[in-house]
Amino acid sequence: MSDVAIIGIGIHPFGRTEGMTGLQQGVHAAREALSDAEMEWSDIQFAFGGSAAAGSADAMVNDLGLTGIPFMNVSNGCATGGSSLLSAYTTIKSGQFDIGMAVGFDKHPRGAFNADPEASGLPRWYGETGLMLTTQFFGMKIQRYMNDYGITSDSLALVAEKAFNNASLNPNAWRREPVSKDTILNAMMVSDPLTKYMFCSPAEGAVALILCKAELAHKYTSKPLFLKGAAFRSRPLGSFEVFSPSLEVERGPSPTVGASDATFEMAGMTREDIDLAQLQDTESGAEIMHMSENGFCKDGEQEKLLQDGDTKLDGKFPVNTDGGCIANGEPVGASGLRQVYENCVQLRGAAGKRQVQGNPKTAYTHVYGAPGISACTIITT
Amino acid sequence: MSNQKPIADNLFTWPSDQPKLLGSRDTETGRYFFPAKKSNTHEQVELSRKGKLWTWTVQRFMPKTPYIGAENPEDFKPYAVGYIELPGEIMVESRLEGVDPEDLKIGMEMELSIDPFVKNEDGEELMMFSFRPCKN
Numbered sequence: 001m002s003d004v005a006i007i008g009i010g011i012h013p014f015g016r017t018e019g020m021t022g023l024q025q026g027v028h029a030a031r032e033a034l035s036d037a038e039m040e041w042s043d044i045q046f047a048f049g050g051s052a053a054a055g056s057a058d059a060m061v062n063d064l065g066l067t068g069i070p071f072m073n074v075s076n077g078c079a080t081g082g083s084s085l086l087s088a089y090t091t092i093k094s095g096q097f098d099i100g101m102a103v104g105f106d107k108h109p110r111g112a113f114n115a116d117p118e119a120s121g122l123p124r125w126y127g128e129t130g131l132m133l134t135t136q137f138f139g140m141k142i143q144r145y146m147n148d149y150g151i152t153s154d155s156l157a158l159v160a161e162k163a164f165n166n167a168s169l170n171p172n173a174w175r176r177e178p179v180s181k182d183t184i185l186n187a188m189m190v191s192d193p194l195t196k197y198m199f200c201s202p203a204e205g206a207v208a209l210i211l212c213k214a215e216l217a218h219k220y221t222s223k224p225l226f227l228k229g230a231a232f233r234s235r236p237l238g239s240f241e242v243f244s245p246s247l248e249v250e251r252g253p254s255p256t257v258g259a260s261d262a263t264f265e266m267a268g269m270t271r272e273d274i275d276l277a278q279l280q281d282t283e284s285g286a287e288i289m290h291m292s293e294n295g296f297c298k299d300g301e302q303e304k305l306l307q308d309g310d311t312k313l314d315g316k317f318p319v320n321t322d323g324g325c326i327a328n329g330e331p332v333g334a335s336g337l338r339q340v341y342e343n344c345v346q347l348r349g350a351a352g353k354r355q356v357q358g359n360p361k362t363a364y365t366h367v368y369g370a371p372g373i374s375a376c377t378i379i380t381t
Numbered sequence: 382m383s384n385q386k387p388i389a390d391n392l393f394t395w396p397s398d399q400p401k402l403l404g405s406r407d408t409e410t411g412r413y414f415f416p417a418k419k420s421n422t423h424e425q426v427e428l429s430r431k432g433k434l435w436t437w438t439v440q441r442f443m444p445k446t447p448y449i450g451a452e453n454p455e456d457f458k459p460y461a462v463g464y465i466e467l468p469g470e471i472m473v474e475s476r477l478e479g480v481d482p483e484d485l486k487i488g489m490e491m492e493l494s495i496d497p498f499v500k501n502e503d504g505e506e507l508m509m510f511s512f513r514p515c516k517n
Contacts (some may be wrong), residue, residue, distance in 0.1 A: 114446060114447075115447075116447070117447060123389060123416055124447065125509070127448065128447055128448060128449040129388065129448075129449075129450070129476065129498060129509050130440060130444045130450055130476070131462060131476070132444075132447075133440065133444055135440075136438050136462050139439075140438045140463065140464065141436070143436045143437060143438055144435065144487065147487045188441070189439070190441055190442065191438045191439065191440065191441065192437075192438050192439045192441075192482065193438075245415060245416060245473070246413075246414070246416075246472060246474065247435075247464060247472040248412070248472070249413075249466060249467075249468075249469065249470065249472060
């Protein structure tokens with residue numbers, strides 16, 4: 001079976017774009033990806049795409065062209081982008097088609113997400129009494145983790161400070177002003193121990209990727225990248241997830257552990273092979289916990305790694321080089337693909353002032369979301 | 382006190398001096414569930430009244446819909462939320478009452494309490510469960 005290459009990447013800047021729908025931002029990203037691969041929409045044989053709150057991706061054909069291709073809408077919560085990418089990957093791998101697109105976009109209103117208990121299979125009282133908020137889950141998960149593994153609030157602030165610093169070097173990021181560690185620590189508390197600057201916000205943005213059979217890649221680009229592994233998992237028994245009126249007393253692993261292991265197995269690689277990573281940072285604590293859930297360190301080692309600056313752009317293992325969710329916001333349908341986009345930019349050596357030095361050759365992504373789903377990828381030069 | 386009723390059916394035993402949350406236990410696997418699950422293999426169980434605080438946070442902004450608390454954004458007061466580990470049974474998510482956030486400690490002993498939450502449009506007080514620090 002042939003490998004799968006990424007030959008075109010496109011993005012619509014993240015943040016808030018008045019006067020432009022989410023779908024239009026998706027079209028912008030798709031056109032940018034086509035231009036990057038020096039191809040036409042008519043070259044695309046199939047597409048997968050989705051958004052959580054900005055309409056059906058297949059409506060993009062009205063703008064891109066009515067070429068009659070199969071364009072499949074994907075709806076999988078925070079893993080919508082990851083699921084689109086995985087679907088495109090397996091479509092090419094299976095030999096059904098040679099060239100396709102994965103696209104994700106979104107546009108959310110300001111403020112925290114409104115949750116509908118019944119849509120999540122939960123009793124009405126759970127939402128009515130103020131227990132069904134994603135922010136509470138994140139606060140409670142890291143609170144317990146800090147207690148168990150000696151992570152400090154100072155390290156939570158370092159994660160956010162790094163995000164804004166990296167984003168200040170990324171023209172496509174939303175929040176591009178550096179914010180100092182003290183400002184982050186002293187900002188309004190949202191859900192203890194997390195302050196305002198430690199959380200990402202719902203936002204807008206779009207990303208499109210063009211994939212093809214590896215044998216064809218050199219026709220379109222001199223620097224093809226290869227998708228070596230991609231896997232998706234839902235929550236296993238005993239994991240600690242958002243919107244849980246109760247939890248098992250006996251604790252178990254998160255869906256991230258399974259998705260990460262499966263991705264490495266598929267790629268035939270180990271953690272030591274990875275040069276940089278984009279890890280889901282819905283808030284500062286998530287990045288810290290995901291460092292170990294993805295197997296890049298042991299529980300508790302993050303404290304020293306962060307204090308030593310190891311995950312900064314110039315550190316031993318850069319994490320969230322584009323500013324992550326904290327500085328890009330989280331347009332749900334696009335968020336996972338943004339991570340892949342950033343890895344492609346880094347592996348092409350095209351990241352400008354935020355370029356990771358040392359000629360990185362392998363990069364990892366991890367997206368996580370409600371109600372306990374996780375998707376990972378490994379890309380190589 | 383006839384103008385009070387539980388916010389939902391089958392959630393807790395009440396009125397009672399020693400109210401208890403109602404969960405269910407899968408007779409095949411022994412696993413506990415809360416709220417109770419309706420299934421051929423599940424039996425209803427009364428959960429322990431006391432447990433230990435496993436983790437906590439504070440809700441510092443007023444929730445949007447479907448929240449029905451009576452506060453306005455102007456008079457909203459932050460409230461604590463946590464998971465209580467009921468030993469050998471299950472961890473239950475709950476509001477934490479009767480304690481300042483500064484005094485919350487993982488591992489502290491907590492017990493169940495049933496209190497008025499909000500009035501519905503018929504003027505009935507809807508009763509909701511919470512956990513409070515044990516008195517002694």
